[in-house]
Amino acid sequence: MSALIDPRLALAMVAALALLVALFCWPRRGLWARWQRARRFSERVYREDALKHIHKAEAKGRRPTLESIAGAVGVGLDEAARLVGALSADGLLEDRAGTPALTLQGHEVAVHIIRAHRLWERYLAEETGYDEEEWHGQAERREHDLTPAELEALAARLGHPTHDPHGDPIPRADGHLLPHGGQLLSTLPLDQPARIVHLEDEPEAIYAQLVAEGLYPGQMVRVAAVGPERVHFWTNGDEHVLAPILAGNIFVRPLPTEEVEHTAAGRPLTALKLGESGRVVALAAGLRGQERRRLLDLGLLPGTVVTAELRSPGGDPTAYRIRGATIALRAEQARLIRVTNDERRVTS
Structure with missing residues (x-):
């Protein structure tokens, strides 16, 4: 005679089996389905990162290699070779004298990812409070999620910018780029006035030092x-x-005389001595996003008179009188506000 199974144990076993089926096999929401989606997403990220790397290499006249692809994507050489083979099989890459090169279709995918990355960096700079050092990493994570329609909406919201916050050109939807036209800082003639037009944001460690x-x-x-x-x-x-390795990530454009005269107007707000007043002439381009809007809301508009009133014992921040209110500004903020002398002075 076979032993009888406790009904409660049988019920528990059925419930456990049902739970396992739900967790692992349930369509779309089970663990197996989620794992499959995550795997497909990771594969797509690897493929798009590889295409983006090859596009950048081609744009700079460099030869992409398996080693450079592996480093850019973050995989081993065997995986990089598999990626190149898969991209070639899908018509996104072709072999040119032993070098992987983008096909027209591969170029379109790469341009989409680069456009997404640079538009998202522009968005982070203009619309959020993220620190500058975080823009690149945030954009790296977000660039693979945006559809072409979402990119167009984002570009329209930002006013169809041509360059990201670092000066990199943002490709148009048709792939057209407007180069920054800069040269290496170290190639500039001595004492030649120039304007920084691009800071290379890779590698991140070097970019962080420039910031x-x-x-x-x-x-x-x-x-x-x-x-x-x-x-x-x-x-x-x-x-x-x-x-030189740091300066090699700075690109500049020489300035004509008339632009130098216009730019040279004023001095940093930090140059004001206590009791001295200055009239705002401009906010530097380095003031972006929420920080720029905050200063504008405080009344730091061209023509506003600002007086240095009090400096902390450590020298930073400094309290300034602005439109009847006393506002403390850090030196790194005040340095980006340019003022001209104002005849009025504070008397005690």
Whole structure:
């Protein structure tokens, strides 16, 4: 005679089996379905990152290799070789004298990803409070999610910008690019006024050092000396000394005389001594997004008179009188506000 199974145990076993089926096999929501989707998404990200890397290499006249693809995507050489084979089989890559090259279809996919990345960086800079060092990483994660229709809506919201916050050209939907037209900072003739038009944001460690130096597109610079170990230049009244590997990520465009005269108007707000007043003439391009809107809301518009009233014991921040209110500004903010002298002074 076979042993009878406890009804409660049988019920528990059926419930457990049903739960396992639901978790692993349920269409669209089960763990198996989710794992499959995650796997497909990862594969698509790898493919798109590989195409983006090859596009950038071709644009710079460089030869993409399995090693460079593996490094850009973050996989081993065997996986990079598999990716190149799969992309070739799908008509996105072709072999040109032993070098993987984009086909027309592959070029379109790469342009879409680059456009998504740079538009999203522009969005983060103009519409959010993310720190500058976070823009690239955030855009890297978001670029694979945006559809062409969403990109068009984002571009329209931002006013169809031609360049991202670093000065990289944003491709149009048809793939057309408007180059920044800059040259390496180290190739600029000594004491030739120029404007920063592009900061290379890769590798991220080098870009973070440029941000820490307070550099941004739109600044006027003058090179004082170029040597094998150091590049000396001036911007915003400050001297900067960078190693060539850092300066090699800065691109500039020489300025005509009339533009130099217009740009040179005023001095940084930080130059005001206590009790001294200045009249706002401009906010630098380095002030973006919520921080720029906050300063505009405080009344820091061209023509506004600002007076330096009080400086903290440590020297930073400084309290300024602006339209009848006292506002504390950090030196890194005040340095991006240009003022001219105002005859009025505070009397005690």
